[in-house]
Amino acid sequence: MIKTRFYDFIKSLQDTITTTLENLDGTTTFKEDQWNREEGGGGFTRVIENGAVFEKGGVNISEVYGPLAPAMQAYFKVGDVDFYATGLSLVIHPVNPQVPTVHANFRYFEMYDKSGEVVDSWFGGGLDLTPYYLYKEDAIHFHQVCKTVCNRHEVADYAIFKKKCDEYFHNSHRGEARGIGGLFYDYCKASDEHTMEDWLSFQMDMATHFLEAYVPIVEKRKELSYTPAQRDWQEIRRGRYVEFNLVHDKGTLFGLKTNGRIESILMSLPAHVQWRYDHHPEPDSPEEQMLEVLKNPKDWV
């Protein structure tokens, strides 16, 4: 069954990702919390805090099922159905402002009628990068990995998923992108041309290559020096990250409103954050150049 194969895959991928990030950090490890959901299922939340490289991050997997909550029935415009949802979700906030924050999510959803028959199923997910300082080669590298994976799967269209990512991770109240984007896809279903196996294959390939997209950037930037002013800028930009997650992110809001596990949902928030009134970077500064790109998303590859 696809759901079992995908769950087994993310369970093993969680180990690979956390081990790799621990080795990269070198000073601390992820702590695991296993939690159960009263209505069915649960998850394994793994959090890293106060590392030399990673200030705060989480790599979570969950597998939840049962009757679909009324709020979700309304959202999906379906009746009283049962559901199964599983996925891996991660957000990593590095210490050094030269190292970007990264987010990724790879998920699978099934809906059942009351006889237990699957009536709908789809994959969704993506990955996106939020740098504080713009290194064009990093943005190109991240997008190139995304594009290369997409290109080997007929189901995946880099240009469309890239555009959806820019549209989704957008702080409309600021007129700014959250970061330099990546991929976003959802409701990836079987069609006349493609099977769920095709989508599973793309999903696993993309998830497997998350580390290839991110780790070389961390390795390249983690030893760079930075000033207190650059750290301030990072914390101010993290405020925008918080704004996006709490005001616009559908996953976060649904979690908060449908009695999800709060700590697993809000592990996405950075450790140290600042808000200043009406902050604007100096003209022609590296900070302003970063902002310029966030206001006008670019094609990187």
Added chain:
Amino acid sequence: MIKTRFYDFIKSLQDTITTTLENLDGTTTFKEDQWNREEGGGGFTRVIENGAVFEKGGVNISEVYGPLAPAMQAYFKVGDVDFYATGLSLVIHPVNPQVPTVHANFRYFEMYDKSGEVVDSWFGGGLDLTPYYLYKEDAIHFHQVCKTVCNRHEVADYAIFKKKCDEYFHNSHRGEARGIGGLFYDYCKASDEHTMEDWLSFQMDMATHFLEAYVPIVEKRKELSYTPAQRDWQEIRRGRYVEFNLVHDKGTLFGLKTNGRIESILMSLPAHVQWRYDHHPEPDSPEEQMLEVLKNPKDWV
């Protein structure tokens, strides 16, 4: 006209409040931004940052009018009407974790049919206190000022407004109150028993006594010493303040979604904020005692 009298009142009250807080701080002053709203009206945003006593705060007045935005028409369940809204809104985040954060809002709203006739009008507002450490006498003092003002106005019911405040400033996703409450009232309209003059009189009396409710607490606590750990606790609790404002606060969300002036709306967010994974205070610590009260709102007077 009530709207002119109320606007003149808050315009003068803004001066009184900012001058008083500047004197209390002693090291810095509020900076004023005057802004205009394209569709009609504007405001005066006054912000204080990096003071000795006040880390970040804003005392804003605005007066906006024009056609009611479609999102607001849906919210108020009215058709295509014009509106006028004016109010004073303030949030003050002190440096010292022994000094509470405070929020207050005093507003007036009118709706007009297309011939310019007033079809509806109401007052709304309130004030509430968010301490980081519980000094019972401070909570009692704040609520006593609220109650004393309510008691001299037939229109005002302290018990009801106190309860509404506890209900409104509630982080439902945490099962915690934002702070120790105060007053919250809305849609205060003329009735068989009361006129808009009665409400105007209460509104002005309560707004005038905001300083009496807050300033003595600041004076009493601002010289107290504190540890880095207490400062951490304050920043973690400020995270909850951000969560409330960005996830639950109707005013903030409407502002962000109806093209309000972002910087005036988000001046409510504290300067330095922290999020830690699954943070719990030590058993029987002052931090846990504070949390206990937030989980179980009390009657203070």
